[in-house]
Structures are given as structure tokens and as C-alpha cells.
Amino acid sequence: MSAMTIRTLLSDPLVQIIIATLLGGIGQALIKYGVTNTETGSGLVATAIRLMLSPGVLAGLCAYAISSVFYVMVVRSKGLSFAYPFVAANQVIVFLLAWLLFREAIPPLRIVGLVVICLGVTLIALSK
Numbered sequence: 001m002s003a004m005t006i007r008t009l010l011s012d013p014l015v016q017i018i019i020a021t022l023l024g025g026i027g028q029a030l031i032k033y034g035v036t037n038t039e040t041g042s043g044l045v046a047t048a049i050r051l052m053l054s055p056g057v058l059a060g061l062c063a064y065a066i067s068s069v070f071y072v073m074v075v076r077s078k079g080l081s082f083a084y085p086f087v088a089a090n091q092v093i094v095f096l097l098a099w100l101l102f103r104e105a106i107p108p109l110r111i112v113g114l115v116v117i118c119l120g121v122t123l124i125a126l127s128k
Contacts, residue, residue, distance in 0.1 A: 020071040
């Protein structure tokens, strides 16, 4: 794939919001990984500092920062009413990553809710 094709692809607001949403979910998973695999300190401040400086948390925050850049670009080009509902899709990504990576349980009613979220986000994506 040529650089021009990638540049054209990355200029598409739908591609930008999908990237923003995926990076947001990945950021959540990285933060969960970071706080799960970090020793806590002896007090509240020491624990907070140790958690915030863990590689997983830092990587998650970087994913959020990059996600925010794409999100801002979409808000600028398509508006908030188009961009914001995709934040709901982040819940689907986070639930899937929690289930796949951390073996968290997902009750049936939550799955129904995720399907409703997916349908809503799809309708928004198809709207002009």
C-alpha cells in the first residue's frame, strides 16, 4: 500500500473515528494490565505514583492521547453529533478485551446491551 493510499485512507472521518475508538479500548486494556501487574506503595500517594508510572498505564495513556487526536479531527470535520456516539462502541471493545485478555465474565443481558450499542453506532455511521 502506497503512502498516498494510506494518507487518503487516514483522511476519511469514518476511518479516523474507528481508529480513535479502537485505540480508546486498547488504552483501557493497557491501563487494566498496568494496574493489575504493579506493586502498590505504602500509602495512597506512593500507590498512585507507582500505578501512574507503570509501563502498562503509561502505554494506555499514550493510546488515549493518540485516540484523542483522531477524535478531534473527526469532531472538526463531521461534528460532535457524528463523533460522540462512537464513544459507545468503545464499551464493546473494552468488554471484548476484558473477556479475551482478563477472562472477565460477561452476563447475557450485557451481551444484549452490546448488540443494541452496535446497532445504534452502525445506524449513525450509515447516516450522512
